[in-house]
Amino acid sequence: MEAGANVWMRDKEGDEAWLMVEVVKKTDTELTLKHKATGKSFTKGLAAAEEDTSEKKFQDVELANTPLSQEDKEDGRDNDLITLPHLHEPAILHSLSDRFFRGKIYTWTGPVLIAVNPFQRLPLYEQSILEAYRRDGLLKAQGLGSVGEKELEPHVFAIADRSYRQMMGEARKSQAILISGESGAGKTETTKIVMLYLTTLGAGSTTTEKDNAAASAAGGEVAELSIMEKVLQSNPVLEAFGNARTLRNDNSSRFGKFIELGFSRAGHLLGAKVQTYLLEKVRLAFHAAGERNYHIFYQLLRGAKDADHAKYEFHEGITGGLDLPNFFHYTGQGGAPHLREFTDEAGLEYTLKGMRRLGWKEELIESVLKLCAGILHLGQIQFNLIDKDGNDCSEVADEKILGYAAKLMGVDTELMKIALTEKVVVVRGQEIRSGLTPDRASDARDALAKTVYGAMFLWVVDQVNESIGWENDGDVRSSCGVLDIFGFECFAVNSFEQLCINFTNEALQQQFNQFIFKLEQAEYEQEAIDWAFISFPDNQDCLDTIQAPKIGILATLDDECRLPKGSDKNFAKRLFDYYLP
Numbered sequence: 001m002e003a004g005a006n007v008w009m010r011d012k013e014g015d016e017a018w019l020m021v022e023v024v025k026k027t028d029t030e031l032t033l034k035h036k037a038t039g040k041s042f043t044k045g046l047a048a049a050e051e052d053t054s055e056k057k058f059q060d061v062e063l064a065n066t067p068l069s070q071e072d073k074e075d076g077r078d079n080d081l082i083t084l085p086h087l088h089e090p091a092i093l094h095s096l097s098d099r100f101f102r103g104k105i106y107t108w109t110g111p112v113l114i115a116v117n118p119f120q121r122l123p124l125y126e127q128s129i130l131e132a133y134r135r136d137g138l139l140k141a142q143g144l145g146s147v148g149e150k151e152l153e154p155h156v157f158a159i160a161d162r163s164y165r166q167m168m169g170e171a172r173k174s175q176a177i178l179i180s181g182e183s184g185a186g187k188t189e190t191t192k193i194v195m196l197y198l199t200t201l202g203a204g205s206t207t208t209e210k211d212n213a214a215a216s217a218a219g220g221e222v223a224e225l226s227i228m229e230k231v232l233q234s235n236p237v238l239e240a241f242g243n244a245r246t247l248r249n250d251n252s253s254r255f256g257k258f259i260e261l262g263f264s265r266a267g268h269l270l271g272a273k274v275q276t277y278l279l280e281k282v283r284l285a286f287h288a289a290g291e292r293n294y295h296i297f298y299q300l301l302r303g304a305k306d307a308d309h310a311k312y313e314f315h316e317g318i319t320g321g322l323d324l325p326n327f328f329h330y331t332g333q334g335g336a337p338h339l340r341e342f343t344d345e346a347g348l349e350y351t352l353k354g355m356r357r358l359g360w361k362e363e364l365i366e367s368v369l370k371l372c373a374g375i376l377h378l379g380q381i382q383f384n385l386i387d388k389d390g391n392d393c394s395e396v397a398d399e400k401i402l403g404y405a406a407k408l409m410g411v412d413t414e415l416m417k418i419a420l421t422e423k424v425v426v427v428r429g430q431e432i433r434s435g436l437t438p439d440r441a442s443d444a445r446d447a448l449a450k451t452v453y454g455a456m457f458l459w460v461v462d463q464v465n466e467s468i469g470w471e472n473d474g475d476v477r478s479s480c481g482v483l484d485i486f487g488f489e490c491f492a493v494n495s496f497e498q499l500c501i502n503f504t505n506e507a508l509q510q511q512f513n514q515f516i517f518k519l520e521q522a523e524y525e526q527e528a529i530d531w532a533f534i535s536f537p538d539n540q541d542c543l544d545t546i547q548a549p550k551i552g553i554l555a556t557l558d559d560e561c562r563l564p565k566g567s568d569k570n571f572a573k574r575l576f577d578y579y580l581p
Contacts, residue, residue, distance in 0.1 A: 001063060002026060008090035009033055009042060010060035018090035020064060031058045062088045073102070079154050080108040106154040112512075113159050117186035125193055130157060134201060137161035141168070156190055160197040167478045168267050176481040180508050183487030184248030191259070191484040192235055198261055198480055202269030203228035225357055227468070231261070231272045234464045236354040238274070240299060240347070241460050244283060245292040246489065250339045254280035254294070255457075256504070258483050262476035271470030276461050278486070278504070281454050282495040284330060284375070285446035291334040294453075295347060298336065300372055301325045303348030312373035313404040330379035330449070358467040371456055374408030377401055378449050381420065383438040393435030394421050409452065420444050499553075503546050506539050513538060551578055 001007060003025060008018045021042065025032040033042040047059040063086045068077055077083065078099060084091050092109075099107055100116050105124075107114045136152050139145060152158065163175040177194055179187045203226060225233065239251065246252045258275045287293055301324040304312060319327040325336035338344070355365050380401050383394040396402050396417055406413040421441050425432045436444060470476055488505040491498060546553045556574055560566040 001031070001058075001061075006064040007033070008062045008064050008088075008094075009044070010090075012060070017093060018062075031061060033061070062086065062090050065091055076150060076153065078107075079151070080110070081114075082108070082110050104153065106156065108154045113154060113156060115156065115181075115186060115190060117184065124155070125157075125196070129155075130197060130200060133157035133161050133197075137165050141165045156193050157197050160194045161201070163480050164198060164201050164267075167263065167480050172265075172478045174479045174481070176483060178483045178485070178508070180485050180505065180512075181487060182248075182505075183246055183252055183489045185487060187484055187487060188239070188243065188251055188253050191482055192232075194482050195232065195235070195259065195261075198482075199228040199231050199269055202261065202263055202267060227269050227271055230358060230468045231269070233354045233357045234272075234274070234468055236350045237358065237460065237464060240296045240351040240354075241294060241457050242276070242279060244280075244287070244294050245334075245337065245339060247288070247290050248489070249487075250341060251295075253484060253486055254283055256484065256486050258481055260479050260481045262470045262479050264475055265477040270475055272468045273465055273470075274461055274468075276458070278497065278500055279454055279457050280486075280495075280497050280501070281450040282497050284450045284453050285379075287334045288491060288493075289334050290337060292337065293331050293334075295344070296351065296372055297328075297331050297376060298325050298344040299348035299351060300369060301328070301331065301376075302344040303346075304369075312370065313377060313408065314373070328376045328379060330376055358464065360463065360467075364463075368456070368460070370408045371410075371452070374405050374410075375449050375453055377405040377408060378445060378452075381405065381445055383421070383441040385438050388435050391435060392437050394438040394441040396421065419448065499546075503543075506542050506546075509539055510543060545579070 001023060003023050005023045006020055007023055009021045011017060011019045019035055021033040021035050023031065024034045024041070029046055031044045033044065034040070035042070044058045044061050047057045065084055065086050072078070078095055081087060081092055081095060084095065096107055096114065096116055099105075100118075103122070105116045105118050105122070107116075133152060133155060134157075137158075159177060163177055166173065167175045179190050179194070181187055238257070239253075242253060242255045242257075243251050244254050256277045260273045260275070262270045262272065264270055283293055292298060300312070301314065304314065309315070314324055316324075322332070323336070324331075326332040339347075342350075352365065355368075380398075382397040384397050386393050386395050399413075402417060402420075403413055406416045409416075421436055421444075423434050423436055423440075425434070485504060485508060486501050488502050489498065490502070544552070547555075549555055553575065556578075557571060560571040560574070563570075
């Protein structure tokens with residue numbers, strides 16, 4: 001780091017994370033820098049020495065890599081970040097940015113693929129490109145090298161192909177692909193691309209879809225969908241019930257899912273199983289401005305034909321001039337914005353098409369849609385304050401709306417009224433009933449909606465698994481799983497579910513650190529290889545704060561919930577007393 005060298009300097013005041021600057025003067029304790037574009041000068045002193053290496057570094061300064069020539073870039077010299085002489089935050093960000101603006105959204109970093117969301121459709125997933133990666137993977141598996149003179153570009157197809165080839169190797173080890181990132185990073189779309197590639201490799205035939213389209217157009221008999229097509233058709237159904245618009249993403253998965261694809265000894269796709277966890281049920285009752293509830297509600301409200309409105313009790317005359325999504329409480333809190341890429345009307349058609357192709361009968365589809373409509377009407381129920389034997393209680397403000405909800409959900413109206421306005425406690429076999437205040441009744445209404453929707457979602461997943469699952473476990477020789485984890489987010493008001501979602505992401509980050517840094521460095525030490533310690537943010541303290549036994553946030557919350565007089569105030573006080581004494 002001598003005078004005239006280019007270095008990166010952290011930009012704490014401007015919009016840039018790092019600035020490229022030139023070293024003007026260097027002493028043992030100080031570095032004078034100059035920003036070429038503005039001519040502004042900076043002075044940096046020594047930072048604290050690294051504990052493991054005792055290496056002296058200047059504060060907020062990192063060495064810059066020598067720029068690659070255009071020819072080197074065309075040859076793919078920047079395809080893998082591991083090849084960078086200096087691998088640190090500014091080097092990674094600069095390389096990813098440079099590649100992104102050259103239309104290259106994928107970059108390797110060793111065995112890990114980094115994807116930068118372009119927020120637009122790119123011609124990177126056409127059949128010809130998929131076929132190129134399939135041929136390349138097949139040749140490499142046979143020890144014959146790549147298709148062309150140079151390696152193919154980094155691509156999500158390459159990750160999927162590597163997983164498939166390793167699964168089909170001599171050891172026949174099952175594989176798993178982890179797709180993670182913050183909300184809006186493109187995880188949902190990447191999952192679909194991986195699924196497309198794996199199902200294509202495992203499909204015995206890919207002509208059924210085209211044959212069905214031709215048969216349908218000619219009025220002929222439509223053949224049963226292949227396993228590949230059934231697996232792919234499950235996506236729109238799961239997205240309708242489990243995805244929603246957030247401030248970052250129009251199609252954000254609000255649940256985690258692990259999709260396991262089962263393959264035979266010959267590598268043929270036998271079916272799939274979907275495991276889901278932690279559906280964001282709190283979204284049923286509340287979502288922020290600019291966001292939406294789950295897609296299925298808007299698809300139903302905007303996509304249902306006029307003839308079906310009476311069936312779902314959607315009466316335009318009572319909306320006060322508002323469109324239906326803005327009228328209903330559960331869909332209008334965020335302003336019911338339209339999606340940017342597709343309409344809710346088209347979304348309903350796409351969802352219904354997926355249901356039918358999975359083999360759902362019309363009566364089954366109708367029951368699901370009625371239940372969704374019933375949940376919407378449930379959210380419209382309001383409560384009046386009444387006095388009952390000297391106690392504040394509540395009554396349903398509009399019996400007609402209660403009737404709509406009970407009818408569509410298939411339950412008795414009187415029993416639903418009791419469930420919403422009364423609390424029943426059983427003590428020694430004896431029922432004790434007490435009335436709920438309007439606020440408590442509203443909470444009971446929202447809790448019922450979340451419980452019903454959560455149960456319906458699990459039932460939808462079961463129906464999907466019944467349609468796409470394999471028949472005999474003994475036929476499955478190995479499997480390839482795809483884990484699509486929900487993204488890290490921090491809202492103005494965060495629910496317990498969001499804490500769990502962010503905790504899961506932190507745990508996955510720790511797993512990534514363990515895989516990429518800690519194990520690699522331990523191996524270097526074991527083999528006595530001379531190496532420089534790589535500093536990285538270790539989030540173990542964050543995990544311990546949440547999951548530590550007895551004193552962690554979750555353990556303290558469990559304990560507080562068991563207390564007869566447990567309260568939010570006491571829970572918060574216990575955490576403050578321990579962590580902020």
